[in-house]
Amino acid sequence: MTRNRRLGGEGAGVSGRPGRFHGVDDARPSLAARVVSRGGVGAATLVLVVAVLAVPLGLTGLWRPVVVLPLLLVALAGALVAAHRTPVLPSPRWAAGAIVLLALGGGLWAGLTHAEHVVLRRDAGTYALSGQHLATAHEVRVDVRVADLGGAAVVDDSGVTSGSPGFFEQGSGAGTHVVPQFLLATPAWLSIGWWLGGWTGMLLVPAVALGAALLAFGGLALRVLGPRWAVPATALLAAAQPVLHAGRSTYSEPLALLVGCAGLALLVDTTRVGAAGGWTAARRLALPAGLLLGGVALVRVDALRETALLLPVAALLAVRRDGGGGRLALGLGIGTAVAAASALLTSRPYLGSIGGSLLPLAAGVVVLLGASLGLVALARRGVRLGGVARRRLPEVLEVLVLLAFVVLASRPLWQTVRQSPDDPGSRVVAGLQAQGLPVDGGRTYAEHTVQWTAWWLGVPAVVLAALAAASLAARVGRAWRDDRPLPAWTGPLLVAVGSTALTLYRPGITPDHPWADRRLVTVVLPAVVLLSVAAVRGLAARVPAARVPVAVVGLLALAVPVALATAPTAGERTERGEVAALHRACRAFGPGDTAVLVDSRAANEWTQVLRGACDVPTVVVRTRRGQPLPAETVATVVRGVEAAGRRPVLVAADPAGVTGATRQVVGLRTTEDARLLERRPGRGVRLDVDLWLAPVRSSAR
Template sequence: MLDASSPTGAPTPTREEHRWAGLLLTRVPVVLAAVVAAVTVVAVPLVLLDLWRPVVALPVVLVAAVAAGRLAVGVPDVAAPRWAALTCVGIAVAAAVWAGLTHAEHVVLRRDAGSLALYAHHLATVGGLPVDPRLGALGGAAALADPAFTLASPAYYEVGDVVVPQFLMGAPALFSLGAWAAGWTGLLLVPALLGGAAVLAVAGVTARTVGPRWAPLAAATLALAQPVLHANRSTYTEPPALLVFAAACAVLVEALRRVDQPRLAARLGGGAGLLLGAGGFLRIDFLREVALVLPVVAVLLALRHPAARALLAGTALPTVLAALAAVAYSRPYLATISASLLPLVAALVGLAVLSALGVRLARAGVLARTSVLTSARLAPVLTGLFAVVLLVVASRPLWMVTRQDPEDSGAKLVAGLQQNLGLPIDGGRTYAEHSLDWMAWYLGWPAVGLAGVAACVLLHRLVPALQGRAALPAWTAPFVVGVGSTLLTLYRPGITPDHPWADRRFVPLVLPFLVVLATAAVARLAARAPELLARVMPVTSRGLVSSGVSAFGVVLLVLPALLATWPVAGQRTERGEVAAVAQACRAFTEGDVALAVDPRSRNEWPQVLRGTCDVPSASLVIRSSVGAVGSEAYDQALREAVDRAAARIRAAGGRPVLVAAGGVLAPEETLARLGGTEPRQVTDLRTPEDQRVLITRPDGEQWISVDLWTAVAPLPAT
C-alpha cells in the first residue's frame, strides 16, 4: 500500500516472481469468496420455498458456485515469489486446521454461536423457515392466549403462531452444508474452513497493495490474532464476512488500477460491488461499508473512471436483495437493533445525497474553482486533523466514560460481570472508550501505532489525487472504506463488552485493516531505512540494513499476536455439548411435550429440544411483579401456569414434561416445588467456556455446568 513503484501502486514484477504463485495467492481467494457469496444468495429463494434440501439445493448451489467461480477467474492476479505464495497458503491451511482441531461445540444456546448453530441445524434438517413449533401439540390458540405461555427463547422470536430465528440467513445456510456432509461435526467445522480462506484473502489484498513478499507477514499476524482464532472456532458470521469483504477489496484495487482498460475496469467494478453487497446476506452492519463506498463512487464518477457506474450498480443490486431478505426473515431482529440500524440507514441515505451533490458540483466545475479545495496546503492540513482524530481515539480512556441505558439487558449483564469480577457496579458502562486498547491487547501497541502512521501517510498521498494533481491510487477505495469503518467501529463497537466475545466485532474489517496498514509501514521502513541511515552514517550493505529492519518489523507484528494468543491457543470450549444434546433427545419419547420452567432452561433448551430433538417445546414465564423467584406467590403462579399448560397438552393427546436447568433454585428443587413426578437428571456435563472479563485481556477459561432435569407434570388435583 505504500509501494510507490508505479503511479497506481501496482507492485513491479521481478524475475523471481511467478504467475502460478500469484494466481494461488491473489486469485484463488477471490474465487472462494465469490462461491461463498453465491451460496448465500441462492439460499434465500430456496429457503423461502422450503427447498433447502440436499436433493434440490446442492445442484443449484453447484451451478451458482461454478458460475460465480468462472466470473471470479477473470480477476487479474499479481505475480508472486513461490516462497511467498506457498507460505501464505501454508499459514491459511494451518489456521484452518488448528481452528478445526480446537473447534467449540456451542450448541446449547447461551451465545450467538449457539443460536447460529441451531439455526443452521434447522435449515439442514427442515429446509425452510419459519420454525414450526407444532402449536397443536401445545394446546393450539388457547396456549397463545395464556399470559404465562411463550414460544420465544433467546434469539428465537415468537411471531404469531411460529418462531423466527434472530440472525440473517447467509451464515447458517453455509454452515448447513457442513451438516449435510458430516452432521454436527461438519456443521461446526465450516467456520474453520472459511476462516482459513479469509486469512488467504487478506494475504492476497496485501500482495496487491503492499507487495507479494509482505503477504506472509500479514497472513501470519492475522492468523495469530486471538479474536480471529476465536471466531474461526465457533459458528459466527465473522469468518465468511471477512472472506467476502477482503475479496471485494482485492477486486476494487484491480478495478481502480485498470483505468486504461475501460471494459475490464467496469467488469471488475461490478464484481467488487456484488461481493460488497453480498455481505448483506451475512451481517446487517454491512450497510456501514456500503454507505462508505458511496463517496468513493462519487469521486470515480467525478473523474469519469470506467469502474464507477458498474461499482454503484453492482453494490446496489445485492444490497437491495439482502435488505428484502432481512425484512422477510429477520424483522423481529431488525426491530431489536433499531437503535443501531436506523442511524446506519440514515447515514446511507445522507451519504448518497451528499455524494450525488458532490458529483454534480465537480462536473459543473464548482469544486475546481474553490481555492480551499485546490490548495496544496490541503493535504498537510487534513493529515494533521486526521492525526488529531487518531490521538483523540487513543486517549479516550483518560478523559471519557461511555455509557448506555442501565435498564438495557446488556447493561444488566455487565453489572453482573462487574460484581463477579470485583469491579465497581456501573452496568451502564459500555467500555467503548477502551476499544483501541482491545486491539492493542491482540496486536500490540507497536502494530497499532505503525498502522496509524501508515494511515496518515496514505491520506497525505491521497489528497493530491483527489484534487486532480496526481493519479488516483489503486488502494483508494479499500483505504477510504477501511478508515471510515474502523473509526466508526472503534467509536461505537455496539456489543456487550465482555471478552473475548466482544472482540469478534473487529474481525471482519478492523483487525485485518490494521494488520495490512502495519505491514505496509514495515515494508516502507525496510525500503527507506538504508537511505535514511546513510544520511547519518556510512552504510556498507544496503541489503543488510533493509533485511535487519524487515526482521525487526516481523518481530514487532508477529510476537505480540503470538504472546496474546498463546495462553488460549489450545483451548477448546463447550466440548461435550453435542453428546449432551443427543443424550437429552433420547430422554424423550413420542408424544412428549417440553415445558421449560426455570431461567436457564428457558434460555438454553427450548430451541434445542424443538429443533434438534423434534420435541414440541415452550416456556412458562411469570411476570416479575408477581414476586421473586422462589417466593410463595411466584411458586403459586408457576404451579397454576403448569396446570393450565399440562391440561392443554393432555387434551391434545400429549404428555407434559417439565424441564429445568437451574437458576436461583437448583433444577431438582424447582421440579419438586411444582409437584413433578418421575424426576431424573438427563444431562450432567461440566465443560469449559471462554473466560468472561471486562477490563483485561482474556487468557484462560471458566467452567460451566450443562444440566437438564425432567419430570412429568402433575395431574390436576381432584
Template sequence: MADVQIEELNSGDGVRPPRAGNLAGAVLARGGVALAGVVVLIDLLAAVLVPVHGWRPPLVVPLVLLLVAFSAPLVRRVPAVAVPSWTTLACVAIAVGHGVWAGLTHAEHVVLRRDAGSYALYTQWISTHHGLQIPSQLDAFGGAAALADPAFRLGSPAFFQVTTGGGAEIVPQFFLGAPAVYSLGWWTTGGFAGVFVMPAIASAAALLALAGLAARLVGPRWAVLATAALAICQPMLHAARSTYSEPVALLVVAAAAALLVDATRATGRAAVSLGWAAGLGFGFAGLIRVDALREVSLLLPVCAVLALRKHPAARPIAFGALFGTAIAVVPAVLLSRPYLGNIGGSLVPLVGLTVVLGAGAWVAARWGTAIGRRLPTIARLPELTAGLVLLVGVVLAARPLFMTVHQSAADPGSKVVAGLQLRQGLTVDGGRTYAEHSVQWLSWYVGPLVLVAALLTFAGLAGLSVRWWRSDETEVPGWLGPAVVALGSIVLTLYRPGITPDHPWADRRMVPIVFPAVIIAAVAFLAWLVRRMRTGPALKVTVATVGAVAVLLPTWAATAPVAGAAGRTEVGEVAAAQKVCAQLDPSLDAVVALDARSANEWPQLIRGLCGVPASSVKIADPDRGADAVRGIVARITEADRRPVLIAAQDEGRTLMKQVDVSQEPQVVADLATREDQRYLERRPDGTDPLGVQLWMIRL
C-alpha cells in the same frame, strides 16, 4: 511516508510491472475471490430455496456445482501478475494451517447461551427441515388459548416468538448467510461434527483472500507477514473455532476489497466488469451480516471520486453495491424481521448514514468539479488531513481519560454486564458499554506498536489522497477504495462497537474489518520503512526481521495461553443434548422450561434437535408460579400430550416439586466442561469451568 503510495511498495519485491501471471500469481490473486464467489452463490441459492423449503442436498449441491462451473470463466478475468512461488506457497500453508488449527480445537456450542449456539441451531434446523419459519407446534400446548396466558413463552434468545393470526411461529434472529454455508457441513457428516469445522474452513479461505489483498496493496513478500499475523490473532482464531458469521463475512469482504483494487487499476471494459464484481461483493455481504451496510455506505464516496475522474469503474461499483444490498434486504426482511426491529437503534443510524453519504456522493459526482473551483485553496491541506486522522486516532485512544459510555439501563445487555461486574469486583453499573476502551481491546491482541504503525499509515494515505486529488494525475491509486472503507469502518466500529462488552466474545465485532485492516496497514508501514532505507541489503533484512517480530510477537503472546486444546470450549454439549433427546418422545411429550437458564438454553435445542414441542414460563409473581405452571400443564394434557417439566437452576427444581410433590426431579444432563472467560476490563487468557445440568419430571 507522505510521498510514497502503497502500491509503489512493490518496487522492492522483485515483481515486474503487471503482465501475464504464473500459477502462483493466479492462486494468490484469484483463490480467495473464487472461494468468496462460491459462498455468495450458496447464499443466493439459500435466499431463494430456504423460504420455499427447498434447501435439500439433492437440489442444492448440483445447482451450486453448476453455478460454480458457469462462473469459473469470470474468475479468470481477475488480473494476476507473476509472483515468487514461495510467497503463494507460504500464504496457502499459513491459511490451511490456521484452518486445521481452528478445526482441531473447535468449540461444541449448541446449548444456547451465546450467538455461536444460535447459529449452530439455525444451521441444524435448515439442514434437516429444509426451510423456515420454525413451527411452534402450538397445538401441543392447547392452541391459541395458550397465547393468552401471560406466563407462557415459545421464544428464547435468538429465536423470536411471532404471532400469526390465531397461531405463532418461531423466527431465528440472524441472517441466513452463515447458516446456509455451514449447512454443507451438516450434510457432509450428518450432524454437528461437520458444522463445527465449517467456520475454520471459511476462516482459512478468508486468510487466502486477505493474502491476495495484501499482495495487491503491499507486495507478495509482505503479504506472507500480514497473513501470518492475522492467522495467529486470537479474535480471528476464536471466531474460526465457533459457529459465528464473521469468518464467512470476512471472506466475502476481503475478496470484494481485492476486486476493488483491481477495478480502480484497470481501464475500459475490464474496469467495468471488475467494478461490478467488487460492488456486488460488498452488497452481497449483506446476506451474511447487517454490518455490511456500513461498508457499502463508505464505498459510495469512493465512487463519487472515481466518477469525477471519469473512471469507468465508478458507476459499476456503486450500482453493484446498491443492487447487491437490495437483493440482501429481501431475505433479511422476509426471514429476520424481528431481529431488524430489535436492532433498530443501530440499524436506523446506519441506514441514515448510507442515505447521507449516498446523497453527498451523487451531488459530488454531478457538481463536484464546479463546486471545487469555487472553494478557496487551503495551504498544506494534505498535512492537515493527515493530522486530522492522527487526531481522531489519539482521541479514540484517550477516551477513557474523559468519557464513560453508557446505554439504556433497560437494554437486556445491562443485566448481563451488571452480573459480570458483581462477579469481578467492579462497580456495578449495568448501563456501561465500555466502548471508550475499544482501542485498548485492539492493543490487547496486536500490541501498541502495531496500532501506532497502522495509524501512521492511514494518516499518510489520507494526506496522499488529498495530494493526488489536487494533482493532474489521472491514474487512481489502487489503495484508495480499501483505505477509505477500512478507515471509516475502523472509526465507526471503535466509536460504537455495539456488542455486550465481555471478552473474548466482544472482540469478534472487529474481525471482519478492523483487525485485518490494522495489521495490513502496520505491515505496509514496515514495508515503506524498509524500502526508504538507503543502506545495504543486510541492514534492510535486519530491520525487516525486527519489524516482523514486533508485529508477530505481541499477537502470539495474546494467543498462546489458549492456542492449544486448553482453549477448546463447550466440549460435550452435543452428547449432553443427545442424552436429553433420548429421554423424550416426539409423538407424546411437550416440554416446559421452568427457570431462566433452562428457558434460555433448551427450548430451541429440544424443538429442533429432539423434534419435541418446547416452551417456557415467565413467572411475574413467584407465589403464584406453581398455579401458572399447572394451567399450562392442564392445556398440554387436554391436547393429549404428556407434560415434561425441565429445570437448570434450583428455583426451577423447587417449582417442579411445588407442581408435583409425588416425584423427585431426575438429572438427564450433567456436563462439566469449559467456556471462554468473560472479562470486562482485561484480556482473557484462558477458559473457565462451565456446568451444564438439566433436571426433568414427567407428569
C-alpha cells in the same frame, strides 16, 4: 522504486486486459499465484450466490439436498468463471505458496480446536441451532406444533412463550411460530455442513470459511503490500486470537471477512487498471467488486457501514474518469438491495430489535449517497476545490486521521460511555461487574476499544497503523491536488480508516471478552495488520543500508505481541461435550412427551435444542430469577398438554425449580471462554450444563 511504491504497496504496473497483471516477471504466473489472486473472489462469489438462493428456497420449504446440491454445482461453476476473470498478480512461488499454506493452516488450526457451542448461551449457539433447523426442517420458519402444546389457549397465555434468545415468537393462536434471529447466509452454509457431516460437519464450516477468508485477505495484501510483505501480514491475521476464536465457533464473521476482502481486492484491481488506462477492463471489474462489497450485508447487516463509505470512492472514480465509478456504484446498489430484501423477508423481527443501531447506518448511506452525487454533479459543472483548501488538502487529511486516533485512544481519560439501564445488555454487564468491579450496568466500556485492539495486536501495531493511515491519506490528497490517478489502495484505505473509527467509537456489543472482540474481526484487525505492515515496509525502504534489520525488528515488534496474546488459548477447545449432552437430552424424551421449561436458564439454553434438535414440542413458562414458579400457569399448561393426548415433562436447569420425581439427564462439566470486562482474557473458565426432568400429571386426573 518510486516513493509511491514503498509504503503503499502499489506494486507493478498493469496491462489493460482484466485477466493478468505484469510485474514480478513476464513468465506465466504459478498455480499458487493464481490461487492467491483469484481464490478469494471465487469463494466469496459462491458464498453470496448460496446466500441468495437460500432466501426463496428457505421461505418455501425447498431447502433440501436434492434441490440445493445441484444448484450448488451451478453456483460453483459461476464462481469459477468469476475467479477466472479476476486479474492475477504474479509473485515469487515461495510467497504465494506461503500464503496458501497459511490459509490452510489457519483453517486447519481452527478446525482442530473447534468449539461445540450447541446449547444456546450466545450468538454462536443461535447460529448453530438455526443451521441445524434449516438443514432438517428445510425452511426458515420454525413450527412450534401448537396442537401438541395444548392448543391456542395455551400458547396465547401471557405467561407462556415459544420464543427464546435468538428465536423470536411470531403470530398468535394456531398461527404461532418462531423465526430465527440472524440473517440467512451463515445458517445456510452451516446447514450444508450438516448435510455433509451432521453436527461435526456443521461445526467445522466456520473453520473452512476462515481458511478461505485468510486466502482472500492474502490476495488483498498481495495487491496493496506486494507479495513478500503479504506473507507476514497473512500470518499475523491468522494468529490473532479474535480471528481464531471466530473460526472455532459458528459465527458469521469468517464469511463476512471472506467476502469483504475479496471485494476490496477486486476494487484495488479496478482502480489500478483504470489508472493505467484500461478503462474497459476497469468497468468490467467494478461491477463484480460492487456486488461483492454490497453483498457483505447478506452476511452481516452492519456491513452497510462499509457500503456507505465506498459510495464516495465510486464518486471519486467517476469524477477522475479512471474508469469503473458508475459500475461500482451500481454493484453496491444491487448488492445492498438484495441484502435488504433478504433481511426483510427472513429476519424482520431481528431488524426491529436493532433499529436503534440500524437507523444511523441507513442514515449514513443516505447522507454519503447524497454527498457523492453532489460531488459528481459539481465536477461535471466544472466546479473544483481551489485555493488554499486544494493546496492544503494532504495536510488536512493527515491531521484529521491523527486527530481521530488521538481522540479514540484517549477516551478512557475523559469519557465513560453508557447505555440505557433498561437495555437487556445492562443486566448482563451488571452481573459481570460482580466479579469485583463497581456495579454500573449502564456502562458499555466502548471508550476502551482501542485498548481492546492493542490487547490482541499490540501497542506497536496500533500506533504504526495510525501513522501509516495518516501518511497514506495525505498521499491520496496529493494525488487529488496534483490531478494524478488515485492510488489503487484508495478504496481499502477509506474503508479501513472510516469503518475502524466507527466500530471503535460504537462497537455495539456486550463488552465481555473475548466474546466482544469478534466485532473487530471483519475490518478493524485486518486494517490494523495491513497498515502496520505497510508502515514497517515504508520504514525499511527509507533506510536502504539497514533495510533487512529494520524489517526484521519491525515485524518482530508486530509478531511478538500477537503470539503472546494468542498463546494461552492456542490449543483450547471450549464447550466440549455439548453435542454428546444434546444427544443424552434427546434420548430422555419419549415420542409422546411435551417439554415444559420452568426456569429461566433452561428456557434460554434448551428451548430450541429440544424443539429443533430433539423434535420435542417445547413451551416455556415465563419465570423471573428469584421469583417463585407461577403454579397456576404451569397447571394450565399441564392440563392443555394432557388434553392434547401427550405427557407433560417439566424441564429445568436447576432441580430446585422442579417438583416431583426429578431425574438429571445432563450434568456436563466443560469450559467456556472467559467473560471479562477490563482485562484481556486468557484460558477459559468452568461451565456447568445441567438438565433435569420431571414428568407430571394434573390434579384433575
